[in-house]
């Protein structure tokens with residue numbers, strides 16, 4: 001994984017290229033691609049239209065081996081909830097796997113690149129929602145493992161107050177959903193995530209858990225406040241050297257030094273998350289309270305989701321009930337029972353819907369999940385899930401599966 005943002009995804013922002021074979025095509029008999037939004041190491045992104053509604057289509061080349069997109073589709077479908085883009089469909093067409101999801105607005109990295117810094121108030125309102133969404137996924141036994149500004153996007157139109165977490169390609173279960181026992185702390189072979197925001201333990205290639213997602217939030221927030229992080233721009237010879245240097249610099253940068261000149265709450269956040277144990281249940285509520293108290297009690301401002309970039313027109317689009325003006329510090333924690341039920345439904349669906357087949361050169365067929373007609377069952381990957389970029393036996397409760405939700 002790269003340190004920092006990937007290649008800009010804007011090679012064709014106007015989307016009018018006549019040579020783009022993916023553009024202006026209908027996928028799954030519904031979604032017509034109308035504009036290329038970008039391209040990354042992962043694949044291509046398009047805006048699509050169906051029934052006067054807009055969607056985001058993420059394309060992944062199926063010829064490249066294991067599918068991160070399939071892992072993403074499975075996990076996002078299972079997680080379905082506030083602050084996670086809604087998955088509409090997942091399937092394949094020709095040489096691409098395609099994930100259809102709710103269309104969002106700009107990422108925090110895009111906004112940051114324009115503004116260079118965020119205010120304390122904006123950073124707190126973002127931090128609050130980051131802790132919320134992480135608690136939501138952690139309660140459902142999932143860790144994200146690639147928390148960074150590019151993977152948070154603002155909602156579009158009436159949802160412009162809300163922050164959403166995306167890019168679940170590297171996400172995975174960290175504990176048994178039945179016993180809640182965490183998987184063992186093992187030494188991995190490589191870093192999973194993005195070096196700039198990765199926790200110290202992740203850079204030491206240790207198995208990640210809830211603490212690592214939260215530690216990354218601390219680095220993301222300090223990146224916004226300071227306008228950068230001390231381990232950016234180090235002189236580096238190779239990829240391995242870069243990881244080593246970033247780790248060394250992170251270790252020698254104390255929370256005091258990192259947060260110097262900013263309210264104590266940020267130093268406390270970084271310190272707390274750095275000191276969490278592997279299996280420790282983080283105190284999400286205490287962390288959220290820090291942000292609310294800093295904005296409202298200490299700085300006497302409103303916690304109103306009016307960000308540095310919010311315009312009058314954004315405010316007009318918001319529905320009154322979409323914003324909780326006095327955020328509750330008692331975020332509803334998922335119950336074990338319902339989580340278990342949801343997990344079972346993820347597992348049982350899989351049996352009826354085999355995984356989409358591997359691509360063959362002559363294969364121009366299209367398959368939407370849930371429709372088995374086109375499925376080539378030559379592969380036996382049905383019981384696999386992508387973990388750290390390799391296929392391992394699925395003893396984690398997830399299944400590679402197909403699903404049409406739309």
Ligand SMILES: Nc1ncnc2c1ncn2[C@@H]1O[C@H](COP(=O)(O)OP(=O)(O)O)[C@@H](O)[C@H]1O
Nearest residue numbers: 040042056085101102103104105107150151167
């Ligand atoms: N549903 C969406 N709506 C709008 N933009 C999106 C959506 N999903 C992703 N993006 C944009 O595309 C970028 C890359 O998407 P992401 O899922 O993070 O893929 P990658 O694996 O290439 O990082 C994001 O940083 C964001 O700017």
Ligand SMILES: [Mg+2]
Nearest residue numbers: 150151166167
């Ligand atoms: Mg991403």
